[in-house]
Amino acid sequence: MDFTRLRLSGFKSFVDPTELVIEKGLTGVVGPNGCGKSNLLEALRWVMGENSAKSMRGSGMDDVIFAGTDSRPARNLAEVTLSLDNADRTAPSAFNDELQMEISRRIERESGSAYRLNGKDVRAKDVQLLFADASTGAHSPSLVSQGRIGTLINAKPKQRRAVLEEAAGISGLHSRRKEAESKLRSAENNLERLGDVEIQLQ
Numbered sequence: 001m002d003f004t005r006l007r008l009s010g011f012k013s014f015v016d017p018t019e020l021v022i023e024k025g026l027t028g029v030v031g032p033n034g035c036g037k038s039n040l041l042e043a044l045r046w047v048m049g050e051n052s053a054k055s056m057r058g059s060g061m062d063d064v065i066f067a068g069t070d071s072r073p074a075r076n077l078a079e080v081t082l083s084l085d086n087a088d089r090t091a092p093s094a095f096n097d098e099l100q101m102e103i104s105r106r107i108e109r110e111s112g113s114a115y116r117l118n119g120k121d122v123r124a125k126d127v128q129l130l131f132a133d134a135s136t137g138a139h140s141p142s143l144v145s146q147g148r149i150g151t152l153i154n155a156k157p158k159q160r161r162a163v164l165e166e167a168a169g170i171s172g173l174h175s176r177r178k179e180a181e182s183k184l185r186s187a188e189n190n191l192e193r194l195g196d197v198e199i200q201l202q
């Protein structure tokens with residue numbers, strides 16, 4: 001599964017629609033300080049389901065929307081679309097029928113964000129699990145942002161383990177386990193209530 005294209009519109013400093021073609025092999029992004037290199041990497045993490053505004057260098061998720069400059073008004077909407085090529089059929093099994101995939105995330109000021117996969121509405125969790133299973137998620141160790149190496153060196157063993165789990169593509173299992181445990185708890189509650197009703201009816 002290869003990343004082939006990243007399209008941004010209204011995202012941080014990329015106010016106009018911008019397309020980054022990701023060719024096979026190594027892609028380098030060069031430019032002067034403040035031209036938006038880190039913003040591109042953040043767009044990639046964001047479309048893969050990043051939900052921490054702090055790790056996007058903002059105080060709230062709306063901060064990813066173009067905030068305006070002296071010459072241009074702020075936007076109310078930001079959208080990032082990531083295209084994936086799955087010709088080698090290495091996408092997680094649930095998506096293996098798809099040869100090409102397009103995942104987009106869109107945020108409207110004060111309304112939160114919504115995701116689409118090949119044009120269909122999906123949950124944030126579906127997108128996060130897709131990338132977690134492919135070990136390329138928003139917290140993937142393949143995305144090395146500024147300060148990450150220092151953080152890793154000073155990290156506690158538990159945090160380091162999370163990085164290894166992300167690299168091994170098993171972090172999605174934790175979130176599935178949490179979901180299953182919460183479903184189990186609610187089923188147990190229902191059973192208990194059913195027991196009470198049964199007793200009352202006897």
Ligand code: ATP
Pocket residue numbers: 011012013031032033034035036037038039040063064065066067068
């Ligand atoms: P450096 O080489 O110094 O690390 P960089 O190329 O990685 O810089 P970024 O940090 O990606 O640059 O971009 C910073 C620019 O993005 C700043 O000019 C900042 O004002 C702008 N920016 C960030 N968020 C927004 C936003 N919501 N709206 C408009 N501009 C934004």
